[in-house]
Amino acid sequence: MRATKKSRPPNCAWFNTGKASGQVLSFVTNLWDLPAVVSLKFIASGGTSRCFFRFMKQEMNLTHFVCNDANAIQNMLYFTMIAAMLVLIYKKRNGIRSFKMAKIQFFKELTYSILLDILEEPQGVDWLKQNMKKFIQRE
Numbered sequence: 001m002r003a004t005k006k007s008r009p010p011n012c013a014w015f016n017t018g019k020a021s022g023q024v025l026s027f028v029t030n031l032w033d034l035p036a037v038v039s040l041k042f043i044a045s046g047g048t049s050r051c052f053f054r055f056m057k058q059e060m061n062l063t064h065f066v067c068n069d070a071n072a073i074q075n076m077l078y079f080t081m082i083a084a085m086l087v088l089i090y091k092k093r094n095g096i097r098s099f100k101m102a103k104i105q106f107f108k109e110l111t112y113s114i115l116l117d118i119l120e121e122p123q124g125v126d127w128l129k130q131n132m133k134k135f136i137q138r139e
Contacts (some may be wrong), residue, residue: 059099060084 034042056062060080065073090109091102118124 055084056080059103 056077060083062076062080065076067073087099087103087106090096090106091099094102094105096102096105115128118128121127
């Protein structure tokens with residue numbers, strides 16, 4: 001007879017604390033697809049993932065995801081991590097102490113660099129004027 005999820009025994013793991021008392025800890029989970037040891041390791045590393053997402057939210061302004069598609073979320077996380085790495089490289093090369101200041105200076109330098117590239121093009125000034133007028137009319 002095949003057991004269903006309701007009738008199956010809980011997914012358990014037992015661990016010795018390593019202390020002289022020989023105390024054994026039990027861990028019970030309802031994650032049926034993973035061994036209890038794997039889910040315990042995932043939970044134990046929860047502080048690392050909380051720290052990572054707090055950094056992404058507070059420092060990199062990743063406040064919400066554009067859609068619920070796993071691929072889109074993965075892409076947003078990768079692009080945000082790439083941007084964070086670029087800011088860290090900029091911070092180290094320029095001897096800046098604060099990540100926030102490095103992020104601000106990096107953004108300003110990137111913006112001015114793009115503007116200079118546009119203005120150096122023959123029709124760059126006209127193109128910039130047209131797009132700025134369009135942008136102002138939208139607001």
